[in-house]
Amino acid sequence: MPGPAADVTRLAAATKRLFEDLSDESVEASAAWTVAPSTMEEAALVLRAAADARMPTRFYGGGTHMDYGYRGDFELVVTTSRLNRVVDWQPEDLTVVVEAGVPISTLEETIGERNQTAVLPEAFGRATVGGVVAAGLSGYRRFRYGPTRDRVLQVGLAAGYGRVIAGGGPVVKSSTGYGVPRLATGSFGSLGLVGWVMLKLWSRPRATASIQIDEAAAAASTYRPLAVLETSEGSFLYLGGDPQQVTAEIASVDGEVRSGLHWPIPISNRIRLEFRVPPRLLRQAIDWAQRVDAARWIAEHGVGRVEAGVDAIEPKAIQAARAWAETNGGALIVASTHDPEIDPWGTPPVSIEIQRRIKQAFDPFSICNPGIFPGGL
Amino acid sequence: MIGYGLPHFPMTRASSVDDSSGVVARLIGVLGSERVHTHPLDLLVFGKDAGVTPGEAAVVVLPESTDEVAAVVRVATAAGVPVVARGAGTGLAGGAVPTSACVLVVLTRMNEIFEVDEVGRTAWVGAGLVNEALSNAVADHGLLFAPDPASQQTATIGGNVGTNAGGPHCLAEGSTIAHVLGMEVVTGDGEVMMVGGAAPDPLGYDLRGLFVGSEGTLGIVTRVLVRLVEVPPQLETMLISFVDVSDAARAVSEVIAEGVVPAALELMDGPMIEAVENFVHAGLPVGPGAVLLAEVSGHSVGVAADAALVREIAVLNGATEIRVARDEDDRALLWKGRKAAFGAIAQSAPDYYLNDTVVPRTRFVDVLDEIYAIAERYELRLLNLIHAGDGNFHPIVSYDAAEAGMTEKVIDATHEMVRAAVAAGGTLSGEHGIGIEKRDLMPEVFSADDLDAQERIRDAFDPLRLLNPGKVLPEGSRCLDRPPT
Numbered sequence: 056m057p058g059p060a061a062d063v064t065r066l067a068a069a070t071k072r073l074f075e076d077l078s079d080e081s082v083e084a085s086a087a088w089t090v091a092p093s094t095m096e097e098a099a100l101v102l103r104a105a106a107d108a109r110m111p112t113r114f115y116g117g118g119t120h121m122d123y124g125y126r127g128d129f130e131l132v133v134t135t136s137r138l139n140r141v142v143d144w145q146p147e148d149l150t151v152v153v154e155a156g157v158p159i160s161t162l163e164e165t166i167g168e169r170n171q172t173a174v175l176p177e178a179f180g181r182a183t184v185g186g187v188v189a190a191g192l193s194g195y196r197r198f199r200y201g202p203t204r205d206r207v208l209q210v211g212l213a214a215g216y217g218r219v220i221a222g223g224g225p226v227v228k229s230s231t232g233y234g235v236p237r238l239a240t241g242s243f244g245s246l247g248l249v250g251w252v253m254l255k256l257w258s259r260p261r262a263t264a265s266i267q268i269d270e271a272a273a274a275a276s277t278y279r280p281l282a283v284l285e286t287s288e289g290s291f292l293y294l295g296g297d298p299q300q301v302t303a304e305i306a307s308v309d310g311e312v313r314s315g316l317h318w319p320i321p322i323s324n325r326i327r328l329e330f331r332v333p334p335r336l337l338r339q340a341i342d343w344a345q346r347v348d349a350a351r352w353i354a355e356h357g358v359g360r361v362e363a364g365v366d367a368i369e370p371k372a373i374q375a376a377r378a379w380a381e382t383n384g385g386a387l388i389v390a391s392t393h394d395p396e397i398d399p400w401g402t403p404p405v406s407i408e409i410q411r412r413i414k415q416a417f418d419p420f421s422i423c424n425p426g427i428f429p430g431g432l
Numbered sequence: 433m434i435g436y437g438l439p440h441f442p443m444t445r446a447s448s449v450d451d452s453s454g455v456v457a458r459l460i461g462v463l464g465s466e467r468v469h470t471h472p473l474d475l476l477v478f479g480k481d482a483g484v485t486p487g488e489a490a491v492v493v494l495p496e497s498t499d500e501v502a503a504v505v506r507v508a509t510a511a512g513v514p515v516v517a518r519g520a521g522t523g524l525a526g527g528a529v530p531t532s533a534c535v536l537v538v539l540t541r542m543n544e545i546f547e548v549d550e551v552g553r554t555a556w557v558g559a560g561l562v563n564e565a566l567s568n569a570v571a572d573h574g575l576l577f578a579p580d581p582a583s584q585q586t587a588t589i590g591g592n593v594g595t596n597a598g599g600p601h602c603l604a605e606g607s608t609i610a611h612v613l614g615m616e617v618v619t620g621d622g623e624v625m626m627v628g629g630a631a632p633d634p635l636g637y638d639l640r641g642l643f644v645g646s647e648g649t650l651g652i653v654t655r656v657l658v659r660l661v662e663v664p665p666q667l668e669t670m671l672i673s674f675v676d677v678s679d680a681a682r683a684v685s686e687v688i689a690e691g692v693v694p695a696a697l698e699l700m701d702g703p704m705i706e707a708v709e710n711f712v713h714a715g716l717p718v719g720p721g722a723v724l725l726a727e728v729s730g731h732s733v734g735v736a737a738d739a740a741l742v743r744e745i746a747v748l749n750g751a752t753e754i755r756v757a758r759d760e761d762d763r764a765l766l767w768k769g770r771k772a773a774f775g776a777i778a779q780s781a782p783d784y785y786l787n788d789t790v791v792p793r794t795r796f797v798d799v800l801d802e803i804y805a806i807a808e809r810y811e812l813r814l815l816n817l818i819h820a821g822d823g824n825f826h827p828i829v830s831y832d833a834a835e836a837g838m839t840e841k842v843i844d845a846t847h848e849m850v851r852a853a854v855a856a857g858g859t860l861s862g863e864h865g866i867g868i869e870k871r872d873l874m875p876e877v878f879s880a881d882d883l884d885a886q887e888r889i890r891d892a893f894d895p896l897r898l899l900n901p902g903k904v905l906p907e908g909s910r911c912l913d914r915p916p917t
Contacts, residue, residue, distance in 0.1 A: 145792060145794055146689070147685065147688065147689035147793065147794050148688070148792045148793045148794045148823075149688060149691070149693075149793075150792070169691075170691065171691065191633055191638075193632075193633075197632075201606060201610055202632065202633065204638060204641065205606055205609070205610045212885075214885065218881045218884070218885075219881060220879075220881050220882050220884075220885040221878070221879070221882050222882060222885065222886070224790070224858075224859035224860075224877070225792065225857055225858070225859065226790040226791065226792055226822075226823060226857075226858055226859050226862070227790075227793070227822045227823070228598060228602065228607055228790055228819075228822040228823075228824055228862045228863065229596075229790060229859050229861065229862060230595055230596040230597075230598075230607070230645050230861045230862060230863050230864060230865045230866070231859045231860045231861045231866060231870075231874075231877060232645075232866065232874065232877075232878060232886055232904065232905075233642060233645070233646055233886045233889050233890070233904075234609070234638075234641045234642050234644065234645055234646075235882075235885060235886065235889075237609075237638045237641025237642055237644075238637055238638060238641070238642055238889065240638060240641075241633065241637070241638055242637060257691075257693070258690075258691025258692070258693075259691075277731075278662065278664070278665050278730060278731045279662070279730065279731075296730070296731060296734045297733060297734040297737040297738070299733045299734075299737065300730075300731045300733035300734035300737065302733075303731070303732075303733045304731065331631045331632050331633055331634075332631050333549075333552055333554075333629070333630035333631050334551075334552045334553075334630070335549060335551045335552040335630075358632055359630070359631050359632050360632055360633075380631075383631075384629040384630055384631055385629075385631035386631065386634070386635050388635075400635055401635075403635065403636065404627070404634060404635050404636040404639075405625060405626055406625055406626075406627050406636065406639050407636070409619070409625075409639065409892055409893060410636045410637050410639070412891075412892035412893075413637055413888075413889065413892045415892075416888035416889065416891060416892050417885070417888065428636070429635040429636045430636065432636075
């Protein structure tokens, strides 16, 4: 792969001008160019130019999940810092159209005026809407509301082949064409830049409470709590609903009650492991987290996710835990900024050939986050 | 229904079916002659769905296992013959209606429940399992399968997956797509592939999400891992009467705007109520106006609060009567009125055309007015059955296809209604799919680039275009221009 210097001389004059015009200095990235388009058309132009020059390109939102996936050398970084508008909030339809670069915190603050929520991850610092959708992240409240991808009604994509496309429908229920929003959600920028999304919203519950319970099984007496978490710091039940209902539910459960939602502190160890297993195997996944000496862990009951943080780990320990997860139809994902010996994804899905064809169809010159996706796509 | 009268195909004897390609003989080799049908009557019956589009199969097969489906696909595609998958044929958009001579794969015999995990709340089922049979089978565990299309007594899970089917209770629970975790599919190459699974967020692209709603154009879904939900501990079902349908519509909008998402909010207008009441005698208030069937569910205390709010908003919007279901039998009676609607319509005229379109809920009242205006302009008898909570209209035109020019008039009027919904920021279909019916309307909601992207997806799965060709995407959707290289 040519280095950045070679790349700069290779660029056509028009592309250089475009990149200079859109230059973004707010993000520190070790690439030859960092640009911030402010429209979808600009984003598509940038990608077309990058395709012409065969420049490996990476996308950057809030920078909170850049340690996911295989490593790569990137010559161009496209940030969403100028795609930062809440475009169309329809509180009475419980929907919002929002550009990718809007931080979750800003979106929640905006729609919080009418007591609504997009049910995105609860605590991810500077994470942006586009980043969260591209990474396919859901919050703990998915236990009640389902994963994020169930709420992405529409998506705007600057595809790797340099065209602007939209998919899905601008309504809460649609069976109109292929599920392009599903394809984009969790695609890690490998098909192009997720530039905007339309999200389905929910009303925030009028009352909420967090209860520290002795064991997660104690949550069984409640109907559809917001979340049931078992963590290295204890087990927690999160309730939400009508105030009288929450009061009644609190009375039915033993434990220390706090009003409001108090989520665990995010795991910030050097290496983060994420078990994704069928929910009935959660207990065993927790056992694995303990076996690899996780400093901290957070397990989501009814969901099947266990996040665990470690400061160091033997590749062999990962292999063993991963073999168990994969044998049971799950996966073990490792997010780590450092160790090249650690495979972040593990065995690619059996549908890898079709996945490869999709990648090729949307990113024919393999410039969009090339190689970082499962299977090295 | 349009086209329900005369057979469209010459009634030839089975032995005269042209099998110069040898496909039929090879299919018999795979399935035996009992499960390979070429009699014109079979081709006629299986070539239709519950909608208006006539179709034609070359041969109908009834596989009983995924391996058999795979073998059928290999036989067909090796000969370049298209393959169309079909469930119970309750679709209304022509998604399972062949557009050319094809092998029609009827999946209704693959109706097993392979595994129920009551702890993880999932079940592996055959694509041919009837929707309601699944909920009945898991009821003892206190679980149910949430999507409940009106056709649920007949429609199959595979068909629900194909169209991303909805139903009244999808308002709070989401459509089929929110209830499918994984599936076994037969690809266009005749290979068997698993996508998704019980673990959350499977690695790679969400192919499971693509398969749902793809109407059999990406592969044939043979087994489905469904998500089951708890039967709610408490339900309150109310039948609320209004003098004017617009009042009912406004009440719906205000309930949603308050942030309350009931389990179901179904609206029937005056003509619909009359048809239903004549049919099931559920004690619906016949006359002008409308009824709203509202159901809230959940924790007993929360249900009481939400139900009170719904009633309060209804009264503020001019509700004249609120009937609360006293018990499960009463509730079933109220729902019977809603679910029997299609049977009821058949009483009033020989044919009906039922459409499916969605609008943002803020535009619900305006679009409803427009739909009435269009029916009046065309002088058509219109009945409305509306999944009001999510803005999903089902305008139904009841008519007699024997009347000259009537069918064309009905289609024109219906297309105008769809365009009115699209102009208000809505889309073509909420739960029936595109099929043939709305294929050529796709450019009304998608740009050439958007359609090209969808063609790219299709090509990735089915480069030979042998899986349910002629559906979903209009001809020529693939743009030829490419970025400069």
